[in-house]
Amino acid sequence: MNGIAGGQTTLTIIAQNGYLDSPYYVADDACSADREFAGTIDEIKIYNDGLSSAQIENNYHCGLNKLFVNNKMELVEYSQRMGELEKLTVNK
Numbered sequence: 001m002n003g004i005a006g007g008q009t010t011l012t013i014i015a016q017n018g019y020l021d022s023p024y025y026v027a028d029d030a031c032s033a034d035r036e037f038a039g040t041i042d043e044i045k046i047y048n049d050g051l052s053s054a055q056i057e058n059n060y061h062c063g064l065n066k067l068f069v070n071n072k073m074e075l076v077e078y079s080q081r082m083g084e085l086e087k088l089t090v091n092k
Contacts, residue, residue, distance in 0.1 A: 061085060 026044060027037030064081055067073040
C-alpha cells in the first residue's frame with residue numbers, strides 16, 4: 001500500500017463460457033468474518049501477466065499525477081510521495 005509491498009494472495013479464477021463459476025470478492029476473506037478490509041479501494045487492475053518493478057513504479061507515479069491534477073491530493077502530500085518514490089528509485 002502506498003508504494004510499499006504488503007500482503008500477497010494468489011487467486012485462480014476459472015471461467016466457463018465467459019462466466020465465472022463463483023463470485024469474486026476484493027478485500028474480503030470468505031473464510032473469516034473478522035478479516036474484512038475497513039478502508040477504501042479506489043482502483044483495481046487485473047493483468048494477465050505479472051508486472052515488473054518498473055511497470056509498478058510507473059503505475060504508481062501515474063496514479064499520483066492523476067490524484068494531484070484532479071485536486072484529490074494536496075501539493076505537500078504529492079511532493080512527499082514523489083520524494084519517497086525517488087528514494088526507492090535511487091536505492092535500487
